[in-house]
Amino acid sequence: MVRDSVVRIGLVLPDVLGTYGDSGNATVLRKRLEWRGYRAEVVDLAVGEPVPSSLDFYLLGGGEDRAQTLAVSHLTANPGMQAAAGRGAVVLAICAGLQILGHDFTGTDGVTYSGLGLLDVRTTPGTGARAVGELLTTPDPALLATSMTGFENHQGHTQLGPNARPLSKVVYGTGNGDGADGAYAGHVVGTYMHGPVLARNPEFADLLLGWAIGAPLAPLEIPVIEQLREERRRAVQAMANRRKRLLKF
């Protein structure tokens, strides 16, 4: 991609999948491009409007059961994002967004709903308490060398099939519920991390932006982000200490 063209980032259904500050991920992507001299545009893809297949990046945020079924029916009727993913556009889905990218998900009402089938995952309600708190993970080394930090708030238990790989291994927190957090296949990525995830994990943001642009990006030096990451890691270590657990990351 040449620098003159505009990187277009779609915020998918922000009016229903909009909780927990996840729209901040779009802000992070746009600013990280602009600071490097690229032009970027964030497009709100609202319910009831067609979903273009021409964007470079699609973001799905968290939401509750009803928002999920509404999102699936809208995105099934307007399959622009799926078409874009088929040609390599980047899709990042958070929490409820991750769940709807899978084959199906079972709501708290016990009903199983069809998903979009973009990721080889299925989600059922977890049996334990709601997972609420800091989430610290070690990502797949094929993707990233630095730890990932976020905040999770969900009840889902997500199982991966053979065509999806776990995004990261859980060091602290719950994630998918089986020791891993999230899933990816090609340029389609899902995670349980809010925070927002891209604000807390700049290397992850740049990895995805590199995919969207077609070339790796040079790092940006923003010391306060490193300070925030260190602070969150220390907070997690302090909580683990209270449970007499030593964390390895």
Add this chain to the structure above:
Amino acid sequence: MDVPSGHLDGELPTRTAAAVAAGNLAARLSKVAGGAGGIIGGRVTLALDPNALARLCKDRTVALVTGTNGKTTTTMMLAKAMSVIAPVATNHTGANMPDGLVAALSTDPTAPVGVLEIDENYLPKISDAVQPAVIVLLNLSRDQMDRVGEVRHTERHLRTAIARLHNTTVVANCDDVLVTSAAYDAPRTIWVSAGGNWRGDSTSCPRCGMRVHGGATDWYCDCGFARPTPTWSVVDGKMTSPTGESVELRLRLPGSANEADATLALAASTHLGVPLRPALERIRTITGVGGRYTTLVRNERVVRLLLAKNPAGWAETLPLLAKSPDHPIIIAINGREADGRDKSWLWDVPFERLAGRTVIATGERSADLAVRLTYADVAHQHVPDPYQAIDSLPPGAIELVANYTAFRDLKSGLSNGS
């Protein structure tokens, strides 16, 4: 509506009277020991008599005030308004869970009116127990989500609780989609157009999940759920009552959020039989609420303390800050249990509007805020200690916006000359 005359101590059921006496004693001892007093007394009373709340409310006219933002302010306003016609027991200190309510009612056992601020997640339990004459529903938006679950769950619990109250009138802000949904099934409602700058939590319909169309005063959903016609309204400080009478509120508290709260309080007090003019006169005497809007001085810095603990609170605060464009701004963010540990909501606040102002990020979670301000292209200093942040600015006026525990600590710290 008739307000029952006050009852005497001796008229309380013996067990409650004894429990209240024990609770009051515990509160006095706790105050002597330097504690907060009230809540400990309430806990003792509740432990001795689990039905104390119901019994303490039995012969009173009770109004409950709930919502995400403005509970303490509206409770104080309604208590002031009701005091025109009768003594009032109230918990305007923000102690809004069952033990705090029992404590407030126990200290005023003979007041015939109770005006109680209730945590929105406790409302169902408390309204079942006290069968209030009135519930005032202010607004519902995300707040401390990691602690109490999503706001839409809260709305559904409120809806169910309100639908089973057959003798309660609900005074509700119909410009707020979630509040309207919570109050919609109530047998009796008084709708108030109280406005609101924040629509982030109600763009999808709480009844069917589809998109809600329109703005605060004309919203509707294709499923048929739509904004009811209000009988009370407030626009730019001018309030209109059901008789068509228009009154300039002229509050001493600043901003549209306080005008909204005053209108809701007046709708409730009018329903409970208080004449409008004297009620408003009493409300106008309020100059600060729990230290909010008051200015405190430290080393020639005149610090105005503002509370904003969620995106809806910030939607009201940003216009206030815009009115003093020359004042530097300190933003203090903590992340303790009472604040909510999840700071994602900072990304739902349009801090971009502070570009060009002098801004300092402070507090225990100031790194989260500093990252947010960085991405908002707002030049700022990052000074985690709030007192150092104040001292780093030149003498003069400062706007200090803090979330819950940061506000509480700074209020007492600055008052005590820290």
